[in-house]
Amino acid sequence: MVEQDKTSKSTFSAGRASKVERLTISDIAEELGVSKTTVSRAISGKGRIGRETVQRVMECIEKHNYNPNSFLRGLASLKTYNVGVAFPADDNVRNTPFFQRCLLGVCEVAAALNYDVVVTTVKENDINLLKRLVENKKVDGIILTRNLTNDMATAYLKQREMPFLLIGSSEDDTIVQIDNNHMEACEKLTSLLLADGVKRIALIAGDLNHMVNRFRCEGYFNALRRYGISIEQDMIFSDCNSAVFVEQAVRYILKRQSECIVCTDDVICGRVLSMLLEEGYVIPRDIKVASFYDSIYLETNNPPVTAIGFKAEELGTVAGKRLIDLIEGTSSRYKTILDYEIHLRRST
Template structure:
């Protein structure tokens, strides 16, 4: 026989108190006598009562849920961001609705989350087109970018300084004597790649008096298979080093070079950008910019809680510190 759902009414009846009293105990209200609180909590435990988040939201006119829009839930970078988000969401008693957009239906996914009455949205996508921007403006739902950037600076965000990070690692490779360095990127219609990461790469080359040709700029999707295919283009370009914007892509480039008997780092050096756990799984291990991925997620969630509570943000665009981990793919 199917187990019946225990309701707040059942708890109130068993404890001999009002439903309002049970609600106060569940929501941590201090205006309840200690002995009454203990009695209610004992009944909650005995009946295995679980408060209904939707019902609580209706009662408070808040949904107690937030939506997360992820371009690709299988990408390690985004899953590590989501961990930080989830931990802070639990701390503030928010439920999460995780959605996958494939970077193609961001507007539709946004609309779908609004239909679920979310109280706020964390956006990890790298494309903010006019359609999505209009929907954000028309709906009174706070949105924070997590690991993504808004070139128009209308939406609050949490990131590292991508221009500086890419500049520093490109300069590092130049100091190793490389004059042909490939830039391996995700889609070039994403401003995070063209307006930030590429600009850091370009700045280092210009500063060193080096030029780049179109064959050194290769782009694809944020996954291993794409990286492996791009490895062939990098190899054919005559580049002796590469900076790569994604760890899965970097693993693909590395394995292509290995399959062509190119020895890394003696014949070819690689630096990647995200420092996810994938950098430790390859052989040799990938040198990488280090960034606090978990913290980016956690801080963006905390910013969203402030906006949902009508608080002012101390900083609209939060930049967290980055570093560098030299491993086996650089000398």
């Protein structure tokens, strides 16, 4: 990042600049009435910039006695005006609206601040695509959209001193985090079910290597403890990452005559609903169903499913703005917790 000297703007505008270090892309952009991104691309030769615009930028540089071919190309290379968004490379992601809506939020705020968005993926044990973005200097900062236990991506980005933040929560308080209070929300929804007289609540959870699933499960446990209900391990099914595992869990739960099935996300819940429909169960007459994450599919299901509403697009918007603030040195490092809603519907 290039920091602008407080006196550079007036000096440049007056045409008295005589030292290379006083020049900034912001000065050129202001004089020509274009964005900093446009100036950067005109100098670097990257991106779709018209010849007339490139010529105006170069003429402005030469007018103030600067050498565009050496200093300014080096200056431009220090900042790409691109932000990276790293999605988990799970098969489930392509069918999960959460990540798509997050990306919409990031793109919206990035465009408003003259940045572009570059998307990549990371695997639990393979972050080579992320490394390529960073090491080839394709982005100025990274947004991670999922945190794992012993996360390779966060460790790498800290080691590289690359500006980044996490959409999610981490026990590492040096990482900038944007998240909802999953533990509190899930405890509250489970408590509402218990208060309504539902006692035997089974839980079907996703991969517990993902921190968000751990927080959601802990909220469920906290509610049971608060109501003095013992935790039955044979009513808890974790790491249900495929339709086969969900089907096995549902069959066992039905044999145990559970009153309610709670799922940690909408994808798992959708599989539970399909399974119950195939088996001829009527919701909520025969069994109740709820989800710790809402989606349009659950909202429009017949019957609509009780779920927790987290605004994924807002997470993306806030994360995008915070990351750009970090890149430009105008943000402090702290955790931001966004609100949630509990949508009580006919499935319970």
